Amino acid sequence: MRIYKLTEAYVQRTNDLPKTTLKISLINIKDPEEYPFLLIVQSTIENSIKLSIYPLKNEKIKKLTFSGFNFSNEIIDEISKILQNYQIVHTSGVLLIEKQLFYECYLNLSLSEIKAKELNTSLEKIKNIFKEIKIEEIGLKKSKEN
Incomplete structure (x- = not known):
């Protein structure tokens, strides 16, 4: 029987973080050449930081944030x-933050796609339910030159 490693962890000094590269194994990504x-995605709540990493085929995706709704x-x-x-x-x-509800999601499409236009039309129909609907395109982060 194969033993699966569900998580990986290590302990590091907080004052070493600015000068350290995180060691993240990508060995279990199926068909990495396709992605x-x-x-x-980094989530920060109180004294906790959670990283979620997803393989993608495209270098751009759409982020939707819905805020201020009942x-x-x-x-x-x-x-x-x-x-x-x-x-x-x-x-x-x-999520409830400072007495306001928020919902955030990342969709696997870029702003230039036809489906993005359909999404904008659909969101326009329900915009009055929310204080704000924010749409962002998240693209490839530019690597820093050394």
Whole structure:
């Protein structure tokens, strides 16, 4: 029976972080040649930082942030109806921050695609439910020259 390593960990001094490269194994990514890019999502809550890393085929994706809404089944249903037609790569879930609800997700499409236009049309129909709907394109991070 194969023993699976579900997580990897190491301990590091916090004052060493600015000058250290994180050691992240990508050995378990299936067909890495098909996924030349990685989406790296960092979540910071109180004294915790969580990194989520997803292999991608494209160098650009779309990030949606919904803010300032009342939690109800109807609102969740509306968001679900729209997003079910798109490949969600990562989601924050619904979060309560300073008495406001937020929902964030990353979709596997770029702003130039036809589906992005369809998404914008769908979001326009429900924009009055939210204080704000923010749409961003997340692209390839420029590497720093040494």
